[in-house]
Amino acid sequence: MSKKSTDALGRLTNALKVLPNVGPKTAQRMAYELLQHKRAGAEELVAAIQAALLQIHHCRLCNTFCEGELCDICADEQRDSKRLMLVQMPVDVASMEAANCHDGLYFVLMGQVNPGQGADLNAIDLDKLIIRLQEHEIDEVIIATNFTAEGDATAYVLSQLLTNFPAKITRLARGMPLGGELEYVDAGTLAQAVYERRNVK
Ligand SMILES: [Zn+2]
The missing domain is CATH 3.40.1360.10 (Dna Topoisomerase Vi A Subunit; Chain: A, domain 2)
Incomplete structure (x- = not known):
């Protein structure tokens, strides 16, 4: 197995650390939880993040x-x-x-x-x-x-x-x-x- 494929868990854990107040330990717990019990929720999370990144911008006037x-x-x-x-x-x-x-x-x-x-x-x-x-x-x-x-x-x-x-x-x-x-x-x-x-x- 290549290093990259075994590293998916590490990549997920690292990515979760982008969230505020999430350190390495919490990120690891979140990753385990998503993979073990929340697979459907994780898919919805991916889809929601993708849609939000694509559709949501800053208002031209007020910046919200x-x-x-x-x-x-x-x-x-x-x-x-x-x-x-x-x-x-x-x-x-x-x-x-x-x-x-x-x-x-x-x-x-x-x-x-x-x-x-x-x-x-x-x-x-x-x-x-x-x-x-x-x-x-x-x-x-x-x-x-x-x-x-x-x-x-x-x-x-x-x-x-x-x-x-x-x-x-x-x-x-x-x-x-x-x-x-x-x-x-x-x-x-x-x-x-x-x-x-x-x-x-
Ligand atoms: Zn506005």
């Missing part, structure tokens, strides 16, 4: 995940296109929509700045954001990053970036629990933080 050129929110002409809320992840858009407190559009940064690493700007999609801001008329940018150290660092980088941008810049009010990630904040508190947002510039 979607299947068409634009997501449903960006395609909705009823929304206030002059108010743009900056959030870290697609799940934050879902939280805001559930709280029903923002009728403008979004831009999803797809990450955060780590304050410990001297503000690594590559962690967020700043280039796309700059293009988005330059191409469309915007009256207000609402910075809605998490109330964590990383969210604060990201908000700081964004407010510096937007200093010369000719729009009102606001940030969510500090009504939320310290260390709070938007996705775990209840809808009422989130709505309050949006209504009471304060001027950054």
